[in-house]
Amino acid sequence: MGPLIPHELLSPEWNNVIALIIGVAFGYLMEASGFSSSRKLAGVFYGYDFTVLRVFFTAAVVSMIGILYLSKLGYLNFDDLYIQPTYVDSAIIGGVIMGVGFVAGGFCPGTSLCAAAIGKIDGMVFILGLMLGVVIFSEMFPWLEGTFNAHNLGGVTLEDTLGLSNEWTTAIFAIIAVVAFYGTTILGRYIRNVWY
Amino acid sequence: MKKRVLITRKRYIFLGFALVAAAVGLLFFDGLPDANRLQADQLLLKAMKKGHYINSDQLAEKIINGDPSLLLVDLRDSAQYAHYSLPNSMNIPYGKILNKDYVGYFDQDQFKVVLYSNDHLISEQAWLLLTSKNFSNLYVLEGGLNNFFSTIIQPKEPLATADRNEFERYNTRKAAGYYFGVPMPRTVSSGTSSSVSETGGILKGKKRKAITIRKKKKKKVGGC
Numbered sequence: 001m002g003p004l005i006p007h008e009l010l011s012p013e014w015n016n017v018i019a020l021i022i023g024v025a026f027g028y029l030m031e032a033s034g035f036s037s038s039r040k041l042a043g044v045f046y047g048y049d050f051t052v053l054r055v056f057f058t059a060a061v062v063s064m065i066g067i068l069y070l071s072k073l074g075y076l077n078f079d080d081l082y083i084q085p086t087y088v089d090s091a092i093i094g095g096v097i098m099g100v101g102f103v104a105g106g107f108c109p110g111t112s113l114c115a116a117a118i119g120k121i122d123g124m125v126f127i128l129g130l131m132l133g134v135v136i137f138s139e140m141f142p143w144l145e146g147t148f149n150a151h152n153l154g155g156v157t158l159e160d161t162l163g164l165s166n167e168w169t170t171a172i173f174a175i176i177a178v179v180a181f182y183g184t185t186i187l188g189r190y191i192r193n194v195w196y
Numbered sequence: 197m198k199k200r201v202l203i204t205r206k207r208y209i210f211l212g213f214a215l216v217a218a219a220v221g222l223l224f225f226d227g228l229p230d231a232n233r234l235q236a237d238q239l240l241l242k243a244m245k246k247g248h249y250i251n252s253d254q255l256a257e258k259i260i261n262g263d264p265s266l267l268l269v270d271l272r273d274s275a276q277y278a279h280y281s282l283p284n285s286m287n288i289p290y291g292k293i294l295n296k297d298y299v300g301y302f303d304q305d306q307f308k309v310v311l312y313s314n315d316h317l318i319s320e321q322a323w324l325l326l327t328s329k330n331f332s333n334l335y336v337l338e339g340g341l342n343n344f345f346s347t348i349i350q351p352k353e354p355l356a357t358a359d360r361n362e363f364e365r366y367n368t369r370k371a372a373g374y375y376f377g378v379p380m381p382r383t384v385s386s387g388t389s390s391s392v393s394e395t396g397g398i399l400k401g402k403k404r405k406a407i408t409i410r411k412k413k414k415k416k417v418g419g420c
Contacts, residue, residue: 058215065218072225167222174219178212 002076036115038106045103048191050184057177064170083155089147249338252347256372267307271318290318302331312337348372
């Protein structure tokens, strides 16, 4: 039963190997989806290309469905999955900064590595900016620590906050996803062609 | 070109329906009955280790010390529970232990659950059932309430030739018995009737502590 390493079905040394395999696969799929193009990525914000929405929403919904079915079939212990703690202040401030950076730079951290890997200069410059931001944050951390750790809600899920079961949340999100895909397809017919 | 667009469109429609069908299917699929159950050999190993027993002396000590991690579950029917029960115990009749209203008390890692009944046969069966569902932190009171009575409430005086440890144990049990309602010698001589064998006196007056069961959450390490 999974997860494999917490349940000692694989030794912890496999962590980095699995990360490498998943990373390679993830990079390949992102490049295959065209996510090394900053204009394609920024398109979801400007409304002329919704590939980002479709790919990531599909990935999220497929993951939710897969995890729940694996749990129900006894292959995965749902309670042993790691849930990132929610720090409200950090999430909001970081989200704003990330959103501005995404639209301005046309990349998120993962896709910038994809772009740099195929030799795109804008990807490389984005990575430099990312690292500079990390250094500045690290140096300023003593002053930011309070805000960084404020309002920790712990590993909350939608089930905890909304009272909806995981199954209902997944079903609702799947329906929203399909409606969003159809909606953006219709929208795409009315948007002028943008060369990118 | 038009045919290709049509095929692609049909493919996306099919995939969209498949996604929604898979998601909606979760609402009706309760999972396989054997999923998340402990395997037979693992259950047998746990049962043979006998690490899930707690004897009357250990339990009495925990109750007297007010161990906050303890949750006592009386598996007898409500009439027997009302007649006598251990302090701060809750009543979940044996037939209802897998009921959705009560299973949360067992599927948690916040409290150590001690199951008891009149003897330990029923509580042992309950332990097996619950452990097979992969619930942990479950214990059985060895010998049940019958043994608790004969050990703590009415301990047998050791023979004069017994060693010192036996006498110390007897004295400890007698002292513990006062906590559980055994009348102290001065109470008996004043003629008050608080025989534990009849009513369980002090225990009925004790305020039951409110137990809030938090959903089982283990600390996990991971993330970016």
